[in-house]
Amino acid sequence: MGDSYELLKSRALPDQRAAIRAGDYCSHTAGLGQGYLQANLAIMPETHALDFMRFCQRNPKPCPLTGVSDTGNPMMTTLGRDIDIRTDVPAYNIYRNGKLAGSANDISDIWRDDLVAFALGCSFTFEHALMRAGHRVWHVENNSTVPMFRSNIDTVPAGPFSGKMVVSMRSMPEERVAEVIEISRRFPLAHGGPVYWGDPAEIGISDISAPEWGDPAPVGPGEVSMFWACGVTPQVALEAARMPLCITHKPGHMLITDVAEDAEVPVLRFN
Amino acid sequence: MGDSYELLKSRALPDQRAAIRAGDYCSHTAGLGQGYLQANLAIMPETHALDFMRFCQRNPKPCPLTGVSDTGNPMMTTLGRDIDIRTDVPAYNIYRNGKLAGSANDISDIWRDDLVAFALGCSFTFEHALMRAGHRVWHVENNSTVPMFRSNIDTVPAGPFSGKMVVSMRSMPEERVAEVIEISRRFPLAHGGPVYWGDPAEIGISDISAPEWGDPAPVGPGEVSMFWACGVTPQVALEAARMPLCITHKPGHMLITDVAEDAEVPVLRFN
Numbered sequence: 001m002g003d004s005y006e007l008l009k010s011r012a013l014p015d016q017r018a019a020i021r022a023g024d025y026c027s028h029t030a031g032l033g034q035g036y037l038q039a040n041l042a043i044m045p046e047t048h049a050l051d052f053m054r055f056c057q058r059n060p061k062p063c064p065l066t067g068v069s070d071t072g073n074p075m076m077t078t079l080g081r082d083i084d085i086r087t088d089v090p091a092y093n094i095y096r097n098g099k100l101a102g103s104a105n106d107i108s109d110i111w112r113d114d115l116v117a118f119a120l121g122c123s124f125t126f127e128h129a130l131m132r133a134g135h136r137v138w139h140v141e142n143n144s145t146v147p148m149f150r151s152n153i154d155t156v157p158a159g160p161f162s163g164k165m166v167v168s169m170r171s172m173p174e175e176r177v178a179e180v181i182e183i184s185r186r187f188p189l190a191h192g193g194p195v196y197w198g199d200p201a202e203i204g205i206s207d208i209s210a211p212e213w214g215d216p217a218p219v220g221p222g223e224v225s226m227f228w229a230c231g232v233t234p235q236v237a238l239e240a241a242r243m244p245l246c247i248t249h250k251p252g253h254m255l256i257t258d259v260a261e262d263a264e265v266p267v268l269r270f271n
Numbered sequence: 272m273g274d275s276y277e278l279l280k281s282r283a284l285p286d287q288r289a290a291i292r293a294g295d296y297c298s299h300t301a302g303l304g305q306g307y308l309q310a311n312l313a314i315m316p317e318t319h320a321l322d323f324m325r326f327c328q329r330n331p332k333p334c335p336l337t338g339v340s341d342t343g344n345p346m347m348t349t350l351g352r353d354i355d356i357r358t359d360v361p362a363y364n365i366y367r368n369g370k371l372a373g374s375a376n377d378i379s380d381i382w383r384d385d386l387v388a389f390a391l392g393c394s395f396t397f398e399h400a401l402m403r404a405g406h407r408v409w410h411v412e413n414n415s416t417v418p419m420f421r422s423n424i425d426t427v428p429a430g431p432f433s434g435k436m437v438v439s440m441r442s443m444p445e446e447r448v449a450e451v452i453e454i455s456r457r458f459p460l461a462h463g464g465p466v467y468w469g470d471p472a473e474i475g476i477s478d479i480s481a482p483e484w485g486d487p488a489p490v491g492p493g494e495v496s497m498f499w500a501c502g503v504t505p506q507v508a509l510e511a512a513r514m515p516l517c518i519t520h521k522p523g524h525m526l527i528t529d530v531a532e533d534a535e536v537p538v539l540r541f542n
Contacts, residue, residue, distance in 0.1 A: 050321045050387075053328075054339050058349050060536045068325050070429070078329050078427060116321075156349060156538060158341070185535060188459060192535055264456060264463055265331045267427060 008032065017256060021087045026105045026253075029090060030124065030140075033256035037189070037266060039066050039079070039119035040231040041089055041255055042238060043107075043247040046071045049116040051159025055237060056120070058156035062165055062233030064189045066259070066266040067119035074111055076119060078267045080258035085117040091250035098242035107247055115245075122231050122254060123168060125190035125261050129183055137170055138217045145252065146170065147211035148230050152204030153195065155233060160241035167195060167227040169208065171219040180226065189266055197226040213251070279303060288527060292358045297376045297524075300361060301395065301411075304527035308460070308537060310337050310350070310390035311502040312360055312526055313509060314378075314518040317342045320387040322430025326508060327391070329427035333436055333504030335460045337530070337537040338390035345382055347390060349538045351529035356388040362521035369513035378518055386516075393502050393525060394439060396461035396532050400454055408441060409488045416523065417441065418482035419501050423475025424466065426504060431512035438466060438498040440479065442490040451497065460537055468497040484522070 008016055008025050013033050019025040029038055044052060049071070056063040067079040076083040086108045094102045094110070104110075123146070127137050139146045146168045153165040172180050177197060185193035200208045208225060209216050213232055219225050238246050249255065259266045279287055279296050284304050290296040300309055315323060320342070327334040338350040347354040357379045365373045365381070375381075394417070398408050410417045417439045424436040443451050448468060456464035471479045479496060480487050484503055490496050509517050520526065530537045 046321070050317070050324065050342075053321065053324045054341070057324075057336055057339050058538055060538065065328055068328050070325070071321075154540075156540065188535070264459070267329055267331065269425075269427065 017088055020090050023105050026090045028252040029254045029256055035261050037257045037259040037261050038122050038124050038254040039257055040122050041249040042118045042234055043115050044243055046114045046116050048243055051161060054158035055161035058158055061192050061195060061229035064121035066121045066189055069117040071116050072113040079119060081270050086111050089249050089253060089255050091253040093248045093250050095246040097244060098239045103250055119255055120231055120234060121189035123191055126184045126187040130180060133183055135176060135180060145214035147215060147217050148213035148232055149205045150212050161237040163236045163240050166230040166232040166236060168230040169225050169227055171223040171225050174222055174224050177224050191228045194226045194228050197224050200225055288359055291361050294376055297361045299523040300525045300527055306532050308528045308530040308532050309393050309395050309525040310528055311393050312520040313389045313505055314386050315514055317385045317387050319514055322432060325429035326432035329429055332463050332466060332500035335392035337392045337460055340388040342387050343384035350390060352541050357382050360520050360524060360526050362524040364519050364521050366517040368515060369510045374521055390526055391502060391505060392460035394462055394499060397455045397458040404454055406447060406451060416485035418486060418488050419484035419503055420476045421483050432508040434507045434511050437501040437503040437507060439501040440496050440498055442494040442496050445493055445495050448495050462499045465497045465499050468495050471496055
């Protein structure tokens with residue numbers, strides 16, 4: 001029997017993670033772990049880890065690095081007291097040679113001594129901050145997924161990792177654009193300020209109503225399309241690198257950490 | 272004939288870097304490259320580079336990573352149009368097996384195909400922001416070096432990299448502490464907010480008038496000692512790792528980048 005989303009949402013974070021670890025909850029994490037940093041996931045062999053860290057350093061907006069495991073150690077020691085990356089994400093995608101080869105709710109059976117796990121910040125954090133400041137976020141209010149587009153903006157390559165930047169779109173009233181920029185810039189670990197706002201064609205988006213990922217969202221009269229670097233960008237770069245093995249979270253099914261959402265740095269110490 | 276500091280200070284950044292590259296200027300860089308990000312330097316064999324990046328990720332306040340070269344490539348492509356890390360720092364320290372083995376003004380002769388260069392943010396950036404906001408920074412006004420102390424705060428280890436956090440001290444009037452915290456937190460690539468303020472004994476500093484590095488600075492009546500994570504921390508961790516070869520900048524003799532001091536991310540693109 002799976003825990004339902006509403007039931008799990010009412011529980012404390014340790015109970016939520018226990019349900020995920022036990023395989024009782026395998027669905028999306030939006031709205032769970034309120035107040036705590038959620039993270040995208042990328043697991044790969046150590047042979048590619050240095051280049052991937054370079055890719056993240058060179059592309060900090062789409063790839064804000066929030067945690068890195070020791071090689072072969074599945075515990076994300078700086079992100080929580082007891083986070084086992086093999087079991088504590090609700091659902092995983094498994095790529096072989098750059099192609100999606102399957103999905104799983106537990107990767108204990110394919111974990112190896114040469115794997116390195118990376119956690120990358122996600123946009124939930126700044127969306128929560130925007131909403132607390134009274135800004136409306138359409139896709140959250142309408143219980144849909146943010147619209148995402150492949151832009152014409154190149155990432156800065158590192159080793160085999162490269163590709164165009166994927167961006168997510170949120171439309172905002174023109175008079176609130178400056179404040180939205182200012183708020184989101186305060187969260188560099190959650191993609192920071194927008195990479196672009198205005199005419200979507202300028203960044204290679206020909207039809208704003210047809211996102212490549214997620215659901216369409218309207219741009220109302222007097223509203224401006226604002227685009228943020230998106231966590232799907234590293235996913236595209238990982239596919240381009242055609243590694244023999246790579247494991248990511250299933251989109252929307254994030255790692256919930258013990259790090260406070262407004263922490264200055266995403267590093268915890270347990271002595 | 273060496274260029275004098277005052278003469279060089281009056282020139283544009285490209286001329287300053289040209290003088291450094293040519294070996295005509297080999298002294299400290301405080302006050303040079305006004306408005307541009309300066310960086311600490313650590314160069315090491317690729318075998319240690321992944322662990323060092325993990326160390327930086329886990330200790331972002333003392334080790335704010337602002338650039339990483341490709342293995343064997345001396346050009347810091349994301350920090351400037353033409354930055355050759357072998358020649359563009361005024362003075363280098365060379366460590367062998369964790370011990371200082373010499374210094375140089377040019378490391379072209381010992382550069383190798385397996386070396387990786389790391390640039391780390393430094394405190395100049397937030398000091399400039401503090402001064403622009405009307406705060407007085409004693410060691411700058413008195414043309415001395417900031418006092419630095421080995422604290423009792425442990426860094427988060429990664430591979431062979433570990434050690435206590437080195438902190439720098441700036442004293443501020445009690446009523447301005449909150450504003451100073453707020454300003455410095457805006458510069459995560461320049462050590463961010465202070466790690467501690469108040470009684471120095473609490474972080475293991477027994478004599479505030481006797482810094483381990485730099486010059487003593489007074490704490491006046493009504494002033495609070497404020498401590499920031501310091502870029503000497505990675506230097507201590509590098510020595511602890513006892514690598515066969517490691518090259519750093521000579522303290523105070525930084526890399527001047529083409530990145531604006533107030534840039535949201537320290538990554539440039541030249542197409």
